[in-house]
Amino acid sequence: MLVDNLFIASLAATWLILFYHVILTIGGYRHFVKTLTSVEPDLELSEYPMVTVLIPAHNEEMVIGRTVDAMARLIYPQDRLEIIVVNDCSTDRTGKILAEKCAKYPQLKVVTLAPPLGAKGKSNALNNGLKASKGDYIVVYDADNTPERRAVLYLVHAILQDEKLGAVVGKFRTRNKEASLLTRFINVETLSFQWLLQAGRCHFFGITTIPGTNFIIRRSLLDSMGGWNVNALTEDTELTIRIYDSGYRIFWLPHAVTWEQEPETLRVWLKQRTRWAQGNMWIIGQYLFKLFTLRDLRISADIIYFTFTYFVFFVAIIVSDLIFILGILGLTQLTVSGPFNIIWLLAYALFIVETYISLSLERGEGNGKNLALTALMYFTYSQLWIILVFRASYLLLKRKLQKDSGFHWYKTERSAL
Template sequence: MANILFYVSLILIWMMLLYHMFLMQGGYHHFKTFEKVIPQWRKNMTDLPTVSVFIPAHNEEVVIEQTLKAMARLYYPKDKLEVIVINDNSSDRTGEIAALYAEKYPFIKVIETEGINRGKGKSSALNDALRQTDSEVIAVYDADNTPERMAVWYLVMGLVNDPKAGAIVGKFRVTNAKATWLTRFINIETICFQWMAQGGRWSWFKVATIPGTNFAIRRSIMKELGGWDVKALAEDTELTVRVYDAGFHIRFFPAAITWEQEPETLHVWWKQRTRWARGNQYVVLKFLSQFFKLKRKRIIFDLFYFFFTYFLFFFGVIVSNALFILNQFYDIQLSVGNVALVLWGLAFLLFLAEVMITLSIEKTQMNRKNFFTVILMYFTYSQMWIVLVLYALILETKRMIFQQEVRWYKTERFEKKRGEVSE
């Protein structure tokens, strides 16, 4: 029995690795081709839609000024642009700093969440802003983001030129990638997520996932869908499924770039990623239970991808590791032969090859230092994810059984160090 479980676990792990290699090929193809449409698309950027940029902010005084400086530099007609800082029950100087920029720039506004939406989290804050605006396009940025000057322009360009696109998502890079070993790992993870996962899924299946930041969506769709789901900790993934089910697709257009801050300590990383894992587990269970009600079956493929990632794949890793360790202390008749050891070694080499090839897409990232960082990442950061997903599943199961209220964790920010620059 132990041998059967062990080899089933290996099969699950290898299925995920091979699938990611498949995605990597698609992502690399998208990297080589996505810019070809820009010259033609640019010609259609004449009668531009009105845009509201939402920035949900709760106690963001450390980062909000840098974000608003970037917003003030955005390349978009100011008579068709409004930047709305949603001050959600902040107890620091977030509102005060935002108000100073609102005085200086007429297209920047500050609103305060009220009533039942006050202090309830990102989804509630976004819904509050949605009710107070009437722009044709809604763009969302987190309060630690500094989008490049053309970011919103490119997001809108995608919507203008792709009528079937309900939303356009850009790519994001890490501003504090060099701050700690943890941020170096996250930087590599971020690049791989975009090009290996987002780029590959769009290239092969015309499927992409809305991230929490740097995306634009048609207001008409948000109105049709009734806004953001306040019960979803991963409101972006949840919204993705509903956009596809409404008959639209989501385009990954990496010309739109934003830079964001990542957790510099394990404590902050653990809380943020636990929220992400729980949120995605909620989305998978929510929509798989509605399998026969979903009108657009294409998104089912993506739901199974998330199900495989957060349930089957991690089950395989946890079971194989547990059996191997248990066999060191008790005789469970586990015969891990040479074939299994070879498969484990090849899995590591495949992981290393996939990540390094993906890093070659970003300038300056394919280097010797990152090569050794990826090796260390495999044995540390990747293993931490295993424990985290298991912990998140326990919390989410407990919440469902006892009908507990969802509590939003707002990621803590870090002051920018002197001399810190974007890579």
């Protein structure tokens, strides 16, 4: 009886997530239609506010030159745009490359940090860059990003349309998606995340999560919130919560596109995604018991969704997998009857359909190759999430027991691609 009840509970939790994603898929499509013609290609602004592009960098010699070149090509009045790279305690050629770029681009400024001021992570680097900036609006890019030329222009245009928009988030694409099977999976994952979770939540609930790159935020709002939280591993998600709690909203704008480099090896990917999982768990721990004190109940509901995903859904997956394995070994047997094989096949099919629809909203991605990848990733790439949650839980507990302050750089290793 206990095994039957656990199995039914895990099945219910899994289908609850699937149905929610069905709703988000519909919302993603409607957001796509809504934004399809919302911005004219030859966009011009009646006013061009001062904008600062902030780029935190730590040992980024592989990519920083190309990133700065891309920023210098942005279509925006040069006298209204400053580019600040925060060179945080780099020990490679990052500083030398930036010095060469400064001689070439007068709008480029380098803020160099050294211990004890530096080497305290991305949030600390961004806060120091903010202090040196002049912009009324701050745009953040990671050090491996190459935004399309109109990306910042689109972001500025969007945030000027509504004074209650605290931030606007653009779209990111995988530059090295053909490098390996892993990067192809990541390309599918990131596009699905953006067109399903970002676009769907934005359309139906007015909720968008800052992804850490390719977004614009009001300087006045950042100042009022005290900048970025240096204790948060996922400073972007934590900033999202505080923006909504300040009475502002965030919008997801697919027109503003940047291209970024994704991990090409499983080792680098595991390190990056474990940090993300740790950060999200930390946020759950910080805000779960403050849900009804938050100003915007929509963000409270989103925290509940995160909690459900990382704990309830995670346990449901583990339970169902264990029951399946124990059943094969003959150590347990379900007594409850039902068309469970059909239900499982329907869940698998629904996963493929949801993911493929989100891919189809991106030009050139709704093809047979990606359909096959989606079918394969359910049994391979997606299952790695279980390892991630276990690993993140262990490291987060270890960090807490050791009273780790969190003042570290957790950067993704780059390649020369």
